Amino acid sequence: NAGVMQNPRHLVRRRGQEARLRCSPMKGHSHVYWYRQLPEEGLKFMVYLQKENIIDESGMPKERFSAEFPKEGPSILRIQQVVRGDSAAYFCASSRGTGKVNTEAFFGQGTRLTVV
Amino acid sequence: GNSVTQMEGPVTLSEEAFLTINCTYTATGYPSLFWYVQYPGEGLQLLLKATKADDKGSNKGFEATYRKETTSFHLEKGSVQVSDSAVYFCALTYNQAGTALIFGKGTTLSVSS
Numbered sequence: 001n002a003g004v005m006q007n008p009r010h011l012v013r014r015r016g017q018e019a020r021l022r023c024s025p026m027k028g029h030s031h032v033y034w035y036r037q038l039p040e041e042g043l044k045f046m047v048y049l050q051k052e053n054i055i056d057e058s059g060m061p062k063e064r065f066s067a068e069f070p071k072e073g074p075s076i077l078r079i080q081q082v083v084r085g086d087s088a089a090y091f092c093a094s095s096r097g098t099g100k101v102n103t104e105a106f107f108g109q110g111t112r113l114t115v116v
Numbered sequence: 117g118n119s120v121t122q123m124e125g126p127v128t129l130s131e132e133a134f135l136t137i138n139c140t141y142t143a144t145g146y147p148s149l150f151w152y153v154q155y156p157g158e159g160l161q162l163l164l165k166a167t168k169a170d171d172k173g174s175n176k177g178f179e180a181t182y183r184k185e186t187t188s189f190h191l192e193k194g195s196v197q198v199s200d201s202a203v204y205f206c207a208l209t210y211n212q213a214g215t216a217l218i219f220g221k222g223t224t225l226s227v228s229s
Contacts, residue, residue, distance in 0.1 A: 004159075033216055042120075042205060042219040043160070056216065091159055093217075105217060107152075107159040 002027070004094050005074075006108035013115050019079040019086070021111045025094030032075045033105065034067060037089040049075060082115045089113075118143045120206050122220035129196055129227050137191040137223045139180075139206035147208040149173075149182050149189040150217065154203045163191075163204070196227045 005024040013019050025032050030050055035043040045059040049069035060067065064082075069075040079086055089112050093105040123138040141149065148167045152160040164173030169184035180191045189206060206220040 006159075035217075035219075040221075042221040043217075045216040045218070048216055059216075093160075104162055104165070107161070109157075109159040 004029075004092055004106050004108035006090075006092050006111050008111060009109060011111055011113045013082050013113065015083055015115055016081050019082050019113055019115075021077040021079075021090050021092075021113070022074045023077070023092030023094075023108060024074040025092075026106055029094035029096055029106070031095045032069050033093045033095075034075075034077050035091045035093065037091060037110070039088070043091060046077075079113075082113075084115050087113055087115045118147070118208065118218050120208055120218055120220035122204075122206050122223050124223070125203075126224040126226055129225070131198055131227055131229050132195045133227075135191070135193040135196045135200075135225065137204055137206075137225070139189045139191065139220060141187050141189065141206075141208050143187075143208055143210075145210065146184075147210050149180070150207045150209070151178070151180055151189070151191050152205040152207060152219075154205065154222070156202070160205065196225070198227050198229050201225055201227045 007022050032049045034046040037043045047060050047067045048056040052071050064080045066078045089110045091110045092108045095105045119142045121140050150165045151163040153163045154160050164175040166173040166182035169182050172181045178193045180189050203222045203224050205222045207217045209215045209217045
């Protein structure tokens with residue numbers, strides 16, 4: 001049973017380009033979360049999605065950032081017109097999300113975005 | 117609002133030393149509490165958790181007890197190893213499907229032989 005798969009592991013973009021980060025949740029998981037880890041900081045929640053729905057995007061920057069989790073395929077975090085401040089590690093997590101307890105969230109290895 | 121506060125690092129210890137990493141939280145209601153570990157270049161792995169007051173989570177020699185009266189969830193290990201060198205994150209969430217985790221800033225542990 002493969003874990004949460006993120007790709008690419010490392011991504012370098014020039015200022016103004018688009019960055020596209022992919023996340024395939026664990027088999028059987030229908031809940032996906034994206035977190036951003038800035039240097040020397042903890043993880044900050046960005047967005048929570050279920051298939052074809054954005055449930056909570058309260059942590060997403062208002063501009064340039066978007067996320068989707070289509071019926072088929074991985075979840076995508078898209079950053080348009082990247083700036084140096086977007087350089088960070090982006091982690092995806094998935095969970096079953098059934099029942100009343102937020103069951104364990106499994107994390108991917110992250111995508112380290114560097115904007116040059 | 118809800119938040120998690122961890123002791124500042126880095127924490128530097130010799131092998132077989134006793135480890136404590138403090139974590140306190142602010143939350144309404146009764147959250148679940150977690151410790152995650154991040155090894156260099158890797159994603160986060162769940163280390164242990166506790167879902168209600170007085171519960172003790174334990175794994176790989178690490179322990180933490182959910183203390184509602186002091187709103188704390190301190191991580192302890194009696195004898196650390198070099199392989200325990202990593203960043204440790206305390207986190208909370210609510211017992212509700214789909215609720216995101218709120219993380220502390222992380223504490224870097226470095227263990228030397």
